[in-house]
Structure formats: C-alpha cells, structure tokens
Amino acid sequence: MTVFNSDPFTNMLVHGAFEVIDAGPTQQSVQDLKLKRDSDHKLLMTTKSEGHAASFKNKYPVGTLRELTESVQLRHINGFEIILNAVNPYSRTSTDRGGKEWLTVKSTVQSVSAILKEDVTGTYTVDWLENVHDNVFMWPDPVEKQTASKHVDAIGDGEKKIEISNQVRSVSGGRSAVFVQLGKIEFYLVWIESEKQKVQPGYILYLSDVTGRERKKIRNCLSFALGRPLLSTGFSIFDSDWQLVSFESISPYTLNDQAFRMTTLPTTFLDETTENVIDRNRLTSLVAALYEHYEKYDFEHLIWQYWHAVCAPAHIAPVHFGGCIEALLTAYAKIPDSMVNHTLLTKESWRPISQRMVNVLDEFEIPADVREILHNKITSGLNQSPTSKVNEKVFTLLGLNMSQAEKKVWKQRNKAAHGTAPDYSDTVKIIRDIKVLKVLFHRIILRLIGVEFYIDYCAIGHPRKNIQEPSGTEIK
Structure with a gap:
C-alpha cells in the first residue's frame, strides 16, 4: 500500500x-x-x-x-x-x-x-510536521511534483470501435527543501504548500530507518536553529518501493496553539549575508553543533523550557527565561572540566572550620531536631557557593561580556516569582526586558556550542554581533 x-x-x-x-x-x-x-x-x-x-x-x-x-x-x-x-x-x-x-x-x-508489514525492514522514515514555514525563509533545495493523466475516448464498438488516447503531464515545484547530513543520518526538511493554513506544514524525510528518540532529538535541534517549534503529528515508515510498512499519527502538543502564532526568530543568521535565506552548509553546521552537545547540556529539557518561556505572558516571562538561563549555567557548571568551584572554600580548608563550629554547637542545650538542622547546614550547606556567584564565574569563564541592561535585568528576573508586580505603566520596558533575557539565553547556548555570531533582537535592525559583544548596549 x-x-x-x-x-x-x-x-x-x-x-x-x-x-x-x-x-x-x-x-x-x-x-x-x-x-x-x-x-x-x-x-x-x-x-x-x-x-x-x-x-x-x-x-x-x-x-x-x-x-x-x-x-x-x-x-x-x-x-x-x-x-x-x-x-x-x-x-x-x-x-x-x-x-x-x-x-x-x-x-x-x-x-x-x-x-502493515511485520517482517519488512524500513528503508525511509518520514516525520510529519506542522508549523514548518511561515514565508520567512528562502529555501535552497528544489522539490518537483509531476502529475500524469491519461484520457481515452472510445467511439463505437466491435470492429469499427475507435479509441483516441490523450496523455496530459504537468510539472510544478519550487525551492521548498533543505538537505542536512549528521554523520550517517541524512535527511531532507521539506515544507508543503497548503492554502488552508497560514503556517505551512511539512515533513522530514530520512534516507534510512531512524529511531523515535533520534528523530525527536533532530526535530528539537532544527526547531531551535530555525527559530520556531516544529510540531510532530506522527511518522510513516516505507520500504525501498515506497510501500507503507507502518505508521503512527498523533495529536500534537501545540503550546495551547501559541506555536502557530510565534514570530520566526532564529538565534543566528543561516546565511553569510542575507537574513531570510537558508544556506545548507550553515544550517547543517548549526544543527550538528546542537546535536553534538544535546545530552551534555540537557537540551531536550532546555528547549522544551525555552518554547514555554517564549509563549509565557509578559508579566511572568522573565521568570521562565531566567529559569532557562540558570538551567543552562547549572548544566555547564556540573561538567568536570568547567573549572567552576561550587564551594567557597576547599574541602581541606573547610573541614577544621566546620568541625569547630559543630563543637561550639555541642556546648549549648538545643532541641535535638533543631540541632540536626543546624548540624546539616554547617557540614553540607554553609560552604556552598551562592548560585549568583557560580553564575558570575560561568559568565567569566565563557568570556561573555554583559551590558548594563543585561546585568540589571538578570538581577531582577525573579521578582515576579516572588509576587512583585511589574510597572504596567511602562509596557515598553516589560517587553524590552524579556527580549534582553531571551537574547542572553541565545548567546550562552551559541557560545557553548562554538558559534561566533548571534542576532541582537534588542537593537534596531537586528544586527549580527560577535558572541562576546553584549546585547542591549543601545538601551538607556
């Protein structure tokens, strides 16, 4: 079939x-x-x-x-x-x-x-998608559709019967695909023109049988690279003759339909000079870098958290973007070779100090349950470096200079989480602060995966900047 x-x-x-x-x-x-x-x-x-x-x-x-x-x-x-x-x-x-x-x-x-076919090995895998194309990008690879039909007019019957054949063939198409290769995995990302939908659907055509886990990983990397979430509606597996082997269709998670309303905002240019063009090599390089670091920085969780931050209401969005940034910095700080100290003093220096504090504690009559809490704070928590200090160290190690706007918004990111209402009379500032945090998250991810430039959505014209150059320098 x-x-x-x-x-x-x-x-x-x-x-x-x-x-x-x-x-x-x-x-x-x-x-x-x-x-x-x-x-x-x-x-x-x-x-x-x-x-x-x-x-x-x-x-x-x-x-x-x-x-x-x-x-x-x-x-x-x-x-x-x-x-x-x-x-x-x-x-x-x-x-x-x-x-x-x-x-x-x-x-x-x-x-x-x-x-449909129990004992047949799949040759091609197709990941069906929604929310692929909203007319922002020009795509590099062509897709051609050929339609052929045959019409036969039969006149009379018997020996005098005459048949007149008329064959009609039409060809249409355009550039609506991009080829990507990640190691041994090769695929095309294709968008499909649909007059019924404002945002065009599409699919990823894998030139091999690819597991669901790998497909999700690639889909997440492509989504972040293109600047909009690709929504899976299922998959089909075909044999070498394009006969259907198996399929699954699913109800997609659409972020309460917010996914279709997003503005496409890629983190970096996908072409050397032009903002709305997809260069095959540049996209492949970016997706490959995200793919390589996917487990290292837990991108599955981060990208999920990121899209929810993009969809969050303005008054609470800074908390979500702040959570994205903190999760990313924490993932980096946990890497053994990151050179981030999680304690204020070394274990050797802290041991005699904590022991003396415990001895002093024993000199006082304190309820057992309270003593246990204080003892645990002294031996395990008191020497822990505050998250703010760890984050500062990570920014320094990554060589990311921060503008005054970035520093200010970063310090105030959690106010909404503690019940502090924003200044609703200054809507421009509320939206601007969200942009600052969003771009800061972009900068950190791109720096960690080795990308040199980012798009500064906080500046007029959305210029391309070096990753070490801060965002928001134009903000007073």
Whole structure:
C-alpha cells in the first residue's frame, strides 16, 4: 500500500474496509466509526451504535486523576490491526431515527498506529510536521511534483470501435527543501504548500530507518536553529518501493496553539549575508553543533523550557527565561572540566572550620531536631557557593561580556516569582526586558556550542554581533 500523506488512516478507515474488534471505553457495539483532525490538529473519533446515553456506565468519578491507557482496536480487510490509543470519550448524545435510538460518542485520541508489514525492514522514515514555514525563509533545495493523466475516448464498438488516447503531464515545484547530513543520518526538511493554513506544514524525510528518540532529538535541534517549534503529528515508515510498512499519527502538543502564532526568530543568521535565506552548509553546521552537545547540556529539557518561556505572558516571562538561563549555567557548571568551584572554600580548608563550629554547637542545650538542622547546614550547606556567584564565574569563564541592561535585568528576573508586580505603566520596558533575557539565553547556548555570531533582537535592525559583544548596549 502506497500512502504518502501525513495521516494514512484516512485512506484505511473507509466504510466496509475495517471492523471494530474492541470498542474500548466507548462501551458500544460500534456500527460506524470516523476519525479526523480538528482545527487544532487534534485527533477526534466519532462512533455510532444503537443505544441510549443513559446506558453508559462511568467507571471514573468526576475529579479522578488518571493516565489515559484505554484503546480501541480495529482490523483492516487486508489483515493488519489499527490501534487507537489513549481514547477519552467526552460527549454522548442520543437521537431517534425511524423509531430506533442511536448513540453517538465523541472521543479524543492521542494516537493511531498500525504495522502493515511485520517482517519488512524500513528503508525511509518520514516525520510529519506542522508549523514548518511561515514565508520567512528562502529555501535552497528544489522539490518537483509531476502529475500524469491519461484520457481515452472510445467511439463505437466491435470492429469499427475507435479509441483516441490523450496523455496530459504537468510539472510544478519550487525551492521548498533543505538537505542536512549528521554523520550517517541524512535527511531532507521539506515544507508543503497548503492554502488552508497560514503556517505551512511539512515533513522530514530520512534516507534510512531512524529511531523515535533520534528523530525527536533532530526535530528539537532544527526547531531551535530555525527559530520556531516544529510540531510532530506522527511518522510513516516505507520500504525501498515506497510501500507503507507502518505508521503512527498523533495529536500534537501545540503550546495551547501559541506555536502557530510565534514570530520566526532564529538565534543566528543561516546565511553569510542575507537574513531570510537558508544556506545548507550553515544550517547543517548549526544543527550538528546542537546535536553534538544535546545530552551534555540537557537540551531536550532546555528547549522544551525555552518554547514555554517564549509563549509565557509578559508579566511572568522573565521568570521562565531566567529559569532557562540558570538551567543552562547549572548544566555547564556540573561538567568536570568547567573549572567552576561550587564551594567557597576547599574541602581541606573547610573541614577544621566546620568541625569547630559543630563543637561550639555541642556546648549549648538545643532541641535535638533543631540541632540536626543546624548540624546539616554547617557540614553540607554553609560552604556552598551562592548560585549568583557560580553564575558570575560561568559568565567569566565563557568570556561573555554583559551590558548594563543585561546585568540589571538578570538581577531582577525573579521578582515576579516572588509576587512583585511589574510597572504596567511602562509596557515598553516589560517587553524590552524579556527580549534582553531571551537574547542572553541565545548567546550562552551559541557560545557553548562554538558559534561566533548571534542576532541582537534588542537593537534596531537586528544586527549580527560577535558572541562576546553584549546585547542591549543601545538601551538607556
């Protein structure tokens, strides 16, 4: 079966092509099932059967916190099973048609998957995406689409029958892809033109069978490099003849739809001279650097945290960006060769001092529970270097000069977390401070992975600056 589209199930779940083996949490003898995506790209299932909504037995009281594990199982006429996972009914309605009562159940579905060929090894893997292209970049590699059709007019019958053939072939396309190679992993990132969507969907076409863990890693690196989150809606695996081996379609996490509203803001130019052009070599170099340091600095957590910071409301965003920066600095400080001291004094110097303090503590009558707390503070916590000192040391080691604007915003980043309200009369300052922290995070990541330049979104014209040159120098 050749099915090259983001949701193969649309070609499979047609009337008469499957049967319901297990209706799962719908509790129905299903006679009709439809699966589609809503306007938010979430998977929704509608099932119909004879019955009444009152016959449904709710196993979970209102307010129950639980993990969605229930599924619906289908069997296709070609013999393979289709599994709908994490099915959650949210609506049940009854209608009367011709004297019969029909029950309609609507459910959210987290994913739908199937293995069509059990013993076949995949040759190509396609990661289906949303939120790929919003007309910001010019892409380097071409994509060509060829369409061929044949029309035959048959006139008469028997020996006098005449057939007139007319073949029509059209070719269209443009530059809407970029090729990237990371070691042995080769792939194309492609965007697909869609008139229905403002932000174009797309896919990553891997020229091999790539694990889900690696695909997520590459997707995160590409997202950060391009300056907008690429949202996975599933994957398909094909054999060498482009026959579908297996697939999974999922309901994507869209950051409450904020992902589609983001402005594309890459951290550094993806071309030598032009801001809105993707140079294949530059993108590959940036993605490869992020990929190489991914586990070292826990980029999976950091990039997840970063996109939530981008979407956060203005009054609390500085806390989120501050958390991103602190998490990154902490990850760097934990590296053995980072030369960051986490204590004020060496263990050798601190040992006799702490022992004397403990001895003094023993001279006083103190409740046992309080004594234990004080003892632990003396022996383990008192010599710990404050986070602010550790962060200052990291900035120094990285050679990152900070402007007065950066220093000021950095010191004030956690005010909102402690309940301090911003000055709402100065909206410009609130937004500017967020930009300063965001660009500071960009600078630190780029410095750690060896990139020499960054885009300063705090300055007029968004100039390209050397990584050691501070941002916000134009801010008074």
